[in-house]
Amino acid sequence: xxxNDDGRVTTAGRMLDLLRTRGTLSRVELAAxxxxxxxxxxxxxxxLIDGGLVREVGREQQGRGQPRRLLELEADAWYAVGVQFDRxxxxxxxxxxxxxxxxxxxxxxxxxxGPDAAVSTLADHVDDLxxxxxxxxxxxxxxxxxxxxxxxxxxxxxxxxHPTPDWLQYPLTSxxxxxxxxxxxxxxxxxxxxxxxxxxxxxxxDTFGLIYLGSGLGGGIVADGNAYRxxxxxxxxxxxxxxxxxxxxxxxxxxGCAEAEAGPRTVVAQVLARPDLAERLGIRAHEExxxxxxxxxxxxxxxxxxxxTRILQQSARWxxxxxxxxxxxxxxxxxxxxGPALVNAGPLYQQFIExxxxxHALSRALSRPRVLLSANVDTAAAIGGALxxxxxxxxxxxxxxxx
Numbered sequence: 077x078x079x080n081d082d083g084r085v086t087t088a089g090r091m092l093d094l095l096r097t098r099g100t101l102s103r104v105e106l107a108a109x110x111x112x113x114x115x116x117x118x119x120x121x122x123x124l125i126d127g128g129l130v131r132e133v134g135r136e137q138q139g140r141g142q143p144r145r146l147l148e149l150e151a152d153a154w155y156a157v158g159v160q161f162d163r164x165x166x167x168x169x170x171x172x173x174x175x176x177x178x179x180x181x182x183x184x185x186x187x188x189x190g191p192d193a194a195v196s197t198l199a200d201h202v203d204d205l206x207x208x209x210x211x212x213x214x215x216x217x218x219x220x221x222x223x224x225x226x227x228x229x230x231x232x233x234x235x236x237x238h239p240t241p242d243w244l245q246y247p248l249t250s251x252x253x254x255x256x257x258x259x260x261x262x263x264x265x266x267x268x269x270x271x272x273x274x275x276x277x278x279x280x281x282d283t284f285g286l287i288y289l290g291s292g293l294g295g296g297i298v299a300d301g302n303a304y305r306x307x308x309x310x311x312x313x314x315x316x317x318x319x320x321x322x323x324x325x326x327x328x329x330x331x332g333c334a335e336a337e338a339g340p341r342t343v344v345a346q347v348l349a350r351p352d353l354a355e356r357l358g359i360r361a362h363e364e365x366x367x368x369x370x371x372x373x374x375x376x377x378x379x380x381x382x383x384x385t386r387i388l389q390q391s392a393r394w395x396x397x398x399x400x401x402x403x404x405x406x407x408x409x410x411x412x413x414x415g416p417a418l419v420n421a422g423p424l425y426q427q428f429i430e431x432x433x434x435x436h437a438l439s440r441a442l443s444r445p446r447v448l449l450s451a452n453v454d455t456a457a458a459i460g461g462a463l464x465x466x467x468x469x470x471x472x473x474x475x476x477x478x479x
Contacts, residue, residue, distance in 0.1 A: 087112065087120050093467065095130065095149050096175045097277055102136060102144035121147065129153050129173070149174040155211050157202055157219040157258075158462030160265055160455075163187055163239045164291040164367040165416050166198065168205050169458040173466065175275055179209040180455060185291075187364030188239050191246040199255040217469055218259035220461025221249060222268040224292060226310045232262045235310075238327055239363065261465055266312065267303050268460030269414040269450070270296035274303075275463050278451040284410040285402045286450075287314070287395065287429070288457065289417035291366045293335040295398075297406055304406075314398050315339065322394070338394035340370040340417045346387050347373060353383050367416055374421045392425045396432025403437045403445060414450035414457070422449045 090110050095101060101109070107117045124130040131150050135143035151174040160167045164185040170178040183201060186194040206216060226235040232249025249260040266288035273279050273286060282301040288294040295314035297304040304311055315335035322332035324342065336342060344366055347359050354361075357376050359369045376384035399411055411429065413422055426447050433445035450456045 087116065088124060089467070091117070091120055091124060092129065092149065095147060096466075097275055100133060100146050100148045102146055104144055106147070151176065152215075154466070155216050156462040156465035157206065157216060158222065158268070158458040158460065158465070159198065159202065159219060160222040160268070160290075160457040160461065161185060161194075161198060162223055162265070162290050162292075163364055166201070167416070167455055167458045168202060169455055169462055170205060170209050170211060171459065171462045171466070175463060175466065177455075177459065178211065179205055180458075181205045185364060186239065187362075190240060190242050191248065191251070195248070195251050195255060199252060202256060216258060218261060218465045219252065219256065220261050220263055220268065220458075220464040221252060222263045222265045222457045222461035224290070224294065225264045225313060227262055227264060229262045229309045232260065236328070259465075261461075261468060263461050263464050264294070264296070264309065265290060265415075265457045266294035266296035267305070267309070268296075268458075268464060269456040270298050270412070270460065271303055271463055272452060272456040272458075272460030273412050273414065273450055274298050274301065276451050276456075276459075279410065279412060279448065281410050283408065284412055285312075285399070285406060285408045286412045286414055287399060287402075289340060289395075289413070289415035289421075289425070290457075291340055291417070293339045293395065293398070295402055297402075297408075299406070312402070314402050317398060317401055319394060319397055334394060334398040338391045338398065340391075341366050343373055343387055343391050344369045347384075350383070357381075357384065370417055371420065374424075377424065378420070388421065388424060389428065392421075392428035393432065395425060396429040397436075399429045399447075400432055400436045403433060403439070407439060408445070409439065409443045410446045410448065412448050412450055414453050416454045418449070419454050422453060 094109055103117050107114050129150055130147050132145050133148050134146050136146055151172040154173045156171055158169045162185050166183050166185050168181045172178055228235055233245045234243055237244040249262050253260040269288050270286040283299050286296040293315035295312040297312050316328050316333045318332040319334055319337055322337045324336040325331050326333035326336035348354050348361055357372050373384050377388050426449055430447040437445050452459055
């Protein structure tokens with residue numbers, strides 16, 4: 077969020093957050109929603125209008141009193157870029173200051189490329205998309221770079237030697253920032269997706285969990301409207317929660333992790349272990365094709381293939397057991413599913429996860445857990461990365477005198 081140096085959310089930041097999620101509000105409504113005095117709201121709104129961030133858009137009559145002047149964000153005041161990338165897929169979005177998507181692009185992931193080559197390719201794609209949208213470069217606040225954990229967000233580095241050893245503690249954000257000439261912020265993909273869902277306004281609660289399926293499996297939590305980050309922003313790594321009865325080796329060095337049992341890479345590996353099935357489904361043995369191969373398994377399930385169905389159902393069932401752990405830990409009644417692996421497989425995973433929660437969640441007697449598919453299932457993380465940029469800068473940094 078927009079914060080002071082000590083980490084507290086500023087009043088101006090709260091006003092921008094409310095306008096971004098609610099669209100159009102009056103000063104009276106801002107006061108009621110924020111709990112601040114009318115005088116304080118008037119002062120802050122005047123500063124936001126003078127800075128070119130908020131504008132008045134008409135009046136609304138409420139009874140016999142003075143009509144209320146309505147406010148909304150200046151959508152073209154600033155823009156932000158969000159990038160979700162991993163070994164198998166990359167998605168880039170550009171959003172305006174109101175949080176609306178302006179443009180989207182997708183291309184292959186990093187594969188087994190080293191970080192220098194991957195960052196160079198990524199920078200070229202970001203440059204190209206911004207140029208094609210016609211967004212003035214000087215109006216772009218920065219880039220939210222979203223990928224797997226564990227991460228050191230302050231130093232902008234990944235803390236895992238994956239997919240190749242030279243990714244470990246590579247200066248990811250500073251290298252991309254120097255290449256683009258823009259600030260770059262690092263964010264966990266599942267946390268970013270949860271943020272994207274929160275600000276899309278489609279989740280009917282301000283406390284929920286999110287399960288993210290890319291090439292791996294991750295989780296995020298929004299509690300009372302704020303993303304839960306833990307001590308070092310590597311919280312809710314549900315892909316590395318050990319499951320009872322599971323024993324498969326994981327890339328993190330442990331065994332029996334949820335990701336190793338249920339992730340898309342495991343689904344593809346199980347197909348490849350049966351050459352006849354792999355040939356029938358057209359599965360390739362290249363790691364950078366994991367999501368494409370996973371998609372082939374999903375299409376086979378949709379066509380009624382019994383082998384593909386059994387493998388996917390087992391993955392969905394393990395994912396559901398992971399969801400039970402997350403729901404029990406954080407006392408949740410809502411789980412959202414997002415990530416590129418769920419573009420077509422979402423309904424199957426939704427069904428099995430909901431069944432596991434209905435049977436095993438500790439709070440099931442109090443309220444039946446809800447499992448929702450993301451409104452932006454394949455782009456939620458990239459959108460969340462861009463929103464992270466919009467909400468991390470200070471009002472003083474972005475305010476401008478209206479033309």
